[in-house]
Amino acid sequence: MTPAQEIxxxxxxxxxxxxxxxxxxxxxxxxxxxxxxxxxxWGHEHLADDVALLVSELxxxxxxxxxxxxxxxxxRLLLTATTLRIEVSDARAERLPDTRKPVDTDxxxxxxxxxxxxxxxxxxxxxxxxxxxxAEVSLAGKTGPLFLP
Numbered sequence: 001m002t003p004a005q006e007i008x009x010x011x012x013x014x015x016x017x018x019x020x021x022x023x024x025x026x027x028x029x030x031x032x033x034x035x036x037x038x039x040x041x042w043g044h045e046h047l048a049d050d051v052a053l054l055v056s057e058l059x060x061x062x063x064x065x066x067x068x069x070x071x072x073x074x075x076r077l078l079l080t081a082t083t084l085r086i087e088v089s090d091a092r093a094e095r096l097p098d099t100r101k102p103v104d105t106d107x108x109x110x111x112x113x114x115x116x117x118x119x120x121x122x123x124x125x126x127x128x129x130x131x132x133x134x135a136e137v138s139l140a141g142k143t144g145p146l147f148l149p
Contacts, residue, residue, distance in 0.1 A: 011080035015042045018076045021059070023067030023090070031075045032056045035086070042079050047137060050118050051077075051086065054135045057115050058088040061133065066090025084137045091130040 017038050021027035036052040039045070055075060062073040068091040076087040115122050119135035 011082060013078050013080055015079040016077065018074060020072040020074045023063045023071070023073055025063060027073075028056055028059045028063060031059045035075065035077060038077060039079075039084065044079075044084065044139065047084065047139075050137065051084065054086050054115055054118055054137070055088070057112070058086065058133050058135065061112075062088050062090040066092040066130070068092060082139050084139065085134060086136075087132050087134045089127065089130060089132040093126055093129070093131045 015038070017034075019031070019034065021031055032052045032055045035055040036048040039051045040048045059073070059075060066073060071091040073088060073090040076085075076089070078085040078087070112122075115135050118137070120138045122133070122135040125132045125134065
């Protein structure tokens with residue numbers, strides 16, 4: 001490999017949090033609140049609401065579509081100098097998420113559309129057992145909420 005082809009070194013992780021939850025609806029609320037609180041504590045309070053919504057959508061999918069009896073799902077937050085990464089891992093690799101185009105009368109199916117609109121990048125990584133769905137939010141240019149007069 002020539003120097004021009006070298007893969008850049010990953011950014012150092014400034015903060016990291018990992019916690020596993022039971023695949024129940026109450027875990028969605030707990031993980032959402034924890035993520036918002038941590039992001040604010042890490043100095044990015046202006047992102048707390050977006051992060052709460054991203055975590056809520058990804059964990060809801062883990063509970064509804066990735067839950068396996070007796071298996072936990074995991075939420076991991078990673079903060080570098082430029083990016084906040086949210087990862088939600090579950091045990092169901094055969095059920096990969098996909099964005100849909102719901103019609104107005106559909107009650108479900110908008111979660112990943114919300115993720116795609118809030119995150120700068122999102123995707124799926126297969127694991128030996130299960131999958132990880134991630135969303136990344138760039139810290140560059142995100143200085144806080146916009147207040148209009």
